[in-house]
Amino acid sequence: MRRRPHRSPGRPPRSPGPRRTRAPLSPRHRFRIAVPVVLLAFVVSVLLIEGYTTRGFTGDQEARAGRPTTGVPRVIAGGGPVVDTTHDHLRTYHPPAKTVVLTFDDGPDPTWTPRVLAVLDHYGTPGTFFVTGQQTVRHPQVLRRVIRSGNEVGVHTFSHPDLATQSASSVDRELALTQLALAGAAGVNTSLMRMPYSSTTSALDNRAWTVSRRLGEKGYVLAFIDQDTSDWRRPGARAIVDAALPDAPAGGVVLLHDAGGDRSQTVEALDRLIPRLKAQGYRFTTLADLVGTDSFTSPVGTVELWQGRIFVAAVTVSGTAVSAVSVLLLVVGSLVLARCLLLLVLARHHARRYRRRHTGAHRPVTRPVSVVVPAYDEELCITKTLRSLAASDHPVEIIVVDDGSHDATADLAESLALENVTVVRQPNGGKPSALNNGVLRASHDLVVMLDADTVFAPSTVGRLVQPFADPRVGAVAGNAKVGNRRRLLGRWQHIEYVMGFNLDRRMYDLLHCLPTIPGAVGAFRVEALRDAGMVSADTLAEDTDITMALHRAGWEIRYVPDALAWTEAPISLRQLWRQRYRWSYGTMQAAWKHRHALVERGPAGRFGRLGLPLLAVFQIFTPLLAPLIDILALYGLVFGNPLTTVLAWSGVLAVQAVCAAYAFHLDGEPLRPLWALPLQQIVYRQVMYLVLVQACLTAINGYRLPWQRLSRSGDVMLPPQPSTRGP
Structure with missing residues (x-):
């Protein structure tokens, strides 16, 4: 449909005249331009935040296959499961005899972490939870419950990548975002960390050791394991308990999971494991106790606290917005x-x-x-x-x-x-x-x-x-x-x-x-x-x-x-x-x-x-x-x-x-x-x-659009009559 502008009768066409400068946009024009730009920026930001903070990972299903270890010091490769390379130190820590540290990876999870906490609280047993930033920003209330229950918290990166395959900038970003998530969710930072896909110190290869040294320079104490329960495979509660038992009378750091899938067998195994080890004279402690420090966590300052809260709020808004968009x-x-x-x-x-x-x-x-x-x-x-x-x-x-x-x-x-x-x-x-x-x-x-x-x-x-x-x-x-x-x-x-x-x-x-x-x-x-x-x-x-x-x-x-x-x-x-x-x-x-x-x-x-x-x-x-x-x-x-x-x-x-x-x-x-x-x-x-x-x-x-006329080309042609296949 062609529209024509209203003109007063007999009004002659306007002569071209000198070129004029473009008039500034009126508030109504700015409104019609600004709103789509703001909406587009909001949608893009929401999707980027939600996409990065919810990007799926496979969890600690398999440790990385070891590569040449010629660059890994013997004191580390043959040492204990807690590695401290801060301040140019090279030291490891073993759990004392009859001492067990229960560690849980990949949380916090709104379903399984509370069930794990319920078992730990029932037996008065502390746990160490290595949390991802993705899960933390999505479930901050669960992390706060973990800390209120007296448990230990460590960093497990933000999106669970294999740090040995990441660039230095990617590693720094993973750490920074995770600490930001911890600050926003619970007002704390932590210097305890477990690298994804890691297992025992004897499995460290040269690339993983290079990353470990870099993490130590940043002040992180690294946690490895003694006992891998492979609970992510869901082999049955009995098999998980058997895999978690250390060789008496030695102690051990036990790897379990409180997220990443159905952890009902893990909860059942935990309910059997704790009383069984206590009956054998074992005690349960935290990694901070092994190292001889009060805690790896510390409260954050006001600026970091509000930065973290804004980050967590942005993720919450993004999650809600994406759910609504879905x-x-x-x-x-x-x-x-x-x-x-x-x-x-x-x-x-x-x-x-x-x-x-x-x-x-x-x-x-x-x-x-x-x-x-x-x-x-x-x-x-x-x-x-x-x-x-x-x-x-x-x-x-x-x-x-x-x-x-x-x-x-x-x-x-x-x-x-x-x-x-x-x-x-x-x-x-x-x-x-x-x-x-x-x-x-x-x-x-x-x-x-x-x-x-x-x-x-x-x-x-x-x-x-x-x-x-x-x-x-x-x-x-x-x-x-x-x-x-x-x-x-x-x-x-x-x-x-x-x-x-x-x-x-x-x-x-x-x-x-x-x-x-x-x-x-x-x-x-x-x-x-x-x-x-x-x-x-x-x-x-x-x-x-x-x-x-x-x-x-x-x-x-x-x-x-x-x-x-x-x-x-x-x-x-x-x-x-x-x-x-x-x-x-x-x-x-x-x-x-x-x-x-x-x-x-x-x-x-x-x-x-x-x-x-x-x-x-x-x-x-x-x-x-x-x-x-x-x-x-x-x-x-x-x-x-x-x-x-x-x-x-x-x-x-x-x-x-x-x-x-x-x-x-x-x-x-x-x-x-x-x-x-x-x-x-x-x-x-x-x-x-x-x-x-x-x-x-x-x-x-409320703007009334004026009539405008389109340019003509006179290019319309009467084509041959269409076939009569249709009515």
């Missing part, structure tokens, strides 16, 4: 699939019903029709348009209403000297004014309206007016197609017109709630137009506005898929943006204007309670949320399983392709342009999302 994605995905299935089913039913209606008992409509062509600066298009109308196989009266053009539009229309063509000149008053003027001058009770850049097939008018044999029908929508589809942008719009607009119209036609008669090809009963108050300038989408007004006036509206018209689509992204921006905003204006149809009775109420909700869900709500599919696809590629993500996105694309192929089949269109569908989904669809977001923000901001 729910919305489920809703949107369900709506998209439901819409596709609904469109396919109803389109098939519509094709059959239209075929029956086309061969029904109604007598054909053969009386003459008035055709109104509003024109404003259309000298590139008007000749093709009028010649196509003059070639109509139905008797027509053609009324060209020149709406104050500054070019030779009116002169060209007159110079063609076509039969039954009348040119009416009026001061510029806008498209609704031109249409109403044309209707008032019409000689017949049926009026066809089209844009001045649109080309009709010879059979279009005759097919378009046939539904008027039913006296209940007040208006008819035709099938608008893209007439300049040779470039990629034109192909994308061609796919959208066939797949989106026309499939939607088939559905709405069956449900008797068609929301828009396209301005490029529509027919009206003059009596119905008068009942609806004629074409209004209240909104930017006068075609949608008059269609809704006709519903509320009690008239039926039909869709004729074989009444074909080829219109000129925008040839640049800038023009496309401007056009769709007006369409989206105008549709919202029209829906708001006719919102009272929701509570009305009869045809108006049917449209209000069916058409308006469908319009809101499928043309506003779902498209606004549809970018979640693409955003979460990128999220899955970076933080999830890339193969699964690609397959899921391909599935969505396949559903779209099926809908598109069937729509092209019904319209008798060749399938060749569908090669551009994947690229359309990646590029074109994103532009449409942004347009809709801007239109919604404009509506929220």
